[in-house]
Amino acid sequence: MVYVSTRGGAQADAPEAILRGIASDGGLFVDPALGREAFDWRLCLQKDALGIQTMLLSHLLPGLGGMDELVRKAYTGKFESDELTPLVKVGGDYVLELFHGPTSAFKDVALSMLPQLVSAARAERGETGECVVLTATSGDTGKAALEGFHDVPGTRIFVFFPHEGVSAVQRAQMVTQEGANVTVCAVRGNFDDCQRGVKQAFAALADDAALAARHQALTSANSINIGRLAPQLGYYFIAYARLLREGRISLGDPVDYVVPTGNFGDILAGWMAKQLGLPVGRLICASNANRVLTDFFESGVYDRRRDFFRTASPSMDILVSSNLERLLYYVSGGDCALVRSCMEQLSKQGFYRFPEELMAKLRREFSACCCTDAEGAETIGALWREEGYLCDPHTAVAVRAAQAFRQSGRSDAPLVILSTASPYKFPGAVLGAIGAQAEGDEFAQMEALAALTGVPMPRGLAALREKRVLHRDVIGIDEMIPYIQKKLSEVS
Numbered sequence: 165m166v167y168v169s170t171r172g173g174a175q176a177d178a179p180e181a182i183l184r185g186i187a188s189d190g191g192l193f194v195d196p197a198l199g200r201e202a203f204d205w206r207l208c209l210q211k212d213a214l215g216i217q218t219m220l221l222s223h224l225l226p227g228l229g230g231m232d233e234l235v236r237k238a239y240t241g242k243f244e245s246d247e248l249t250p251l252v253k254v255g256g257d258y259v260l261e262l263f264h265g266p267t268s269a270f271k272d273v274a275l276s277m278l279p280q281l282v283s284a285a286r287a288e289r290g291e292t293g294e295c296v297v298l299t300a301t302s303g304d305t306g307k308a309a310l311e312g313f314h315d316v317p318g319t320r321i322f323v324f325f326p327h328e329g330v331s332a333v334q335r336a337q338m339v340t341q342e343g344a345n346v347t348v349c350a351v352r353g354n355f356d357d358c359q360r361g362v363k364q365a366f367a368a369l370a371d372d373a374a375l376a377a378r379h380q381a382l383t384s385a386n387s388i389n390i391g392r393l394a395p396q397l398g399y400y401f402i403a404y405a406r407l408l409r410e411g412r413i414s415l416g417d418p419v420d421y422v423v424p425t426g427n428f429g430d431i432l433a434g435w436m437a438k439q440l441g442l443p444v445g446r447l448i449c450a451s452n453a454n455r456v457l458t459d460f461f462e463s464g465v466y467d468r469r470r471d472f473f474r475t476a477s478p479s480m481d482i483l484v485s486s487n488l489e490r491l492l493y494y495v496s497g498g499d500c501a502l503v504r505s506c507m508e509q510l511s512k513q514g515f516y517r518f519p520e521e522l523m524a525k526l527r528r529e530f531s532a533c534c535c536t537d538a539e540g541a542e543t544i545g546a547l548w549r550e551e552g553y554l555c556d557p558h559t560a561v562a563v564r565a566a567q568a569f570r571q572s573g574r575s576d577a578p579l580v581i582l583s584t585a586s587p588y589k590f591p592g593a594v595l596g597a598i599g600a601q602a603e604g605d606e607f608a609q610m611e612a613l614a615a616l617t618g619v620p621m622p623r624g625l626a627a628l629r630e631k632r633v634l635h636r637d638v639i640g641i642d643e644m645i646p647y648i649q650k651k652l653s654e655v656s
C-alpha cells in the first residue's frame with residue numbers, strides 16, 4: 165500500500181508516512197484505495213477491544229511487524245477498563261466514554277498507540293537518529309502526547325499551547341510533565357496560531373542542515389499524522405460491537421454517531437470506519453460557537469474570516485480544521501488539484517467554496533449542528549437532573565446536537581454520542597451548569613464537584629495539585645521556529 169499526499173506532490177509507505185507526519189507539499193497522507201481493499205469488518209466486530217485495534221491498524225498501516233504486541237504494549241494497564249471505551253446508556257441514546265485513559269481525554273486512545281507506531285516505524289526503516297515530535301495543542305493533545313512520548317528512547321517531544329487558551333487543569337497537566345526529552349511552551353496566540361507555527365516549522369526545517377547533521381527528523385503527534393488518526397477508528401467498532409452483543413441491533417443495522425468536533429480528526433475516523441464497511445449511518449458534526457464547520461456543511465463555503473471565540477469547550481476552539489482536507493480529497497475522488505486550490509485559497513484569502521455537487525454528496529453522509537456555551541451549560545444541567553449523568557462541556561455540545569438531530573426526524577437509528585473528556589477537566593463550567601457555585605481554584609472545584617455528584621474523580625487529575633511546575637517558557641507566534649532550533653541544538 166502506498167500513501168499519497170492530498171495535494172498530489174508526495175508519496176510514502178505507512179512507516180514513512182508516520183515518521184514524516186505531514187507530506188512535503190503541505191498536504192496530508194491518505195490511502196487512495198481506502199475502502200477498496202478487502203477488510204473483514206464482520207470478523208473485526210467479533211474481537212475484543214485490543215483485537216479490534218490490532219486488526220484495524222494492521223490493515224491501515226501495513227509494513228509494521230508485530231502489531232498485536234504493539235497494541236498490547238500501548239494499552240495494557242493504562243485504561244480503566246479492558247473495553248478501553250465503555251458505552252453507557254443515557255436516556256434513549258448511548259454515550260461512548262472515550263476518556264478513561266491516563267490523561268482523562270479521548271486523545272489517549274490514539275496517543276497511547278502513536279509512540280509504539282513511531283518506534284516500530286523507526287525500526288522498520290533502520291533509523292537511528294532522533295525523532296522529534298512537534299505538537300500544537302488546544303489543551304488535550306499536549307498532555308496525552310507528553311504522557312505517550314516522555315522518556316521513549318530515540319524521541320524528543322515539543323508541545324506548544326495557547327498561553328491563555330487552555331483550562332487551569334489542562335495547563336497544570338502539561339507544565340508539570342516530567343521527562344528528559346520533553347519541552348512544553350506557551351505561545352501568545354490561539355490554537356490556530358500554534359498549529360500554523362508547527363506546520364511552518366515542518367516546512368522551514370525540512371531541509372535544515374543543522375538538524376540533518378544531528379540526525380534529527382521531525383514528525384507530528386496531531387491528527388494530521390496518519391499514525392495518530394488510525395487508532396481512532398477502533399472505538400467506532402468497539403461501540404458497534406457492544407450494541408450487537410447486547411442485542412440492541414442486528415449485524416448490518418446502521419448506527420448514527422455524533423462527534424464533538426474541532427480539527428475534524430475524530431469524525432473523519434468515523435467516516436473512514438464506514439469506508440471499511442462498518443454500518444455507520446449519519447455522522448453528526450457538533451461544533452461550539454466557532455461554527456465554521458456548521459456553516460461549511462450548510463453553505464459550501466469554508467470561511468475562517470470570522471471572530472474567534474474562547475468557549476467553555478476549548479479543545480474545539482478551532483477555525484482551521486485540518487482533517488477536513490482528507491475528506492475533500494476522498495469525496496472529490498482524489499482530485500488533488502482541487503484540494504490544493506482550496507487549501508491555497510484558505511491560506512491566502514481566508515475562504516474557499518467547495519463545488520455544489522460534491523457538497524450534495526457530503527450532505528448525504530454528514531449533518532452539522534452548533535450551540536452556544538449557554539445552550540451547552542443548559543444541556544449539562546438538564547442531563548444531570550433528568551438522567552443523573554454528568555458530562556463535560558465538549559460532550560454537552562454533542563448531546564445538544566444529538567437532541568436537535570432527533571427532533572429533525574431524519575433518522576431513527578440508534579445514536580452513539582462520543583464523549584471526549586472527563587467532566588473533572590472542566591470543573592468550574594460543570595459546577596456552574598448544574599447550579600452550584602464554582603469557588604476557589606480548579607482543584608477546589610474538582611473536589612466540590614466530587615462531593616456534590618459522587619461521580620468518581622480520575623486518579624491522574626487528583627494527583628496534579630501536588631506536582632511541581634517544570635515548564636515556564638512563553639513565546640510569541642513568530643518565535644516558534646527559532647525556539648525549536650535553539651532547543652534542538654541543546655543536548656537533551
Ligand SMILES: *Cc1c(COP(=O)(O)O)cnc(C)c1O
Nearest residue numbers: 304426427428429430479584585
Ligand atoms: C480534541 C478534542 C475534541 C475535538 O476532536 P477533533 O479530532 O480535533 O475534531 C473534542 N473534545 C475534546 C475534549 C478534545 O480534546
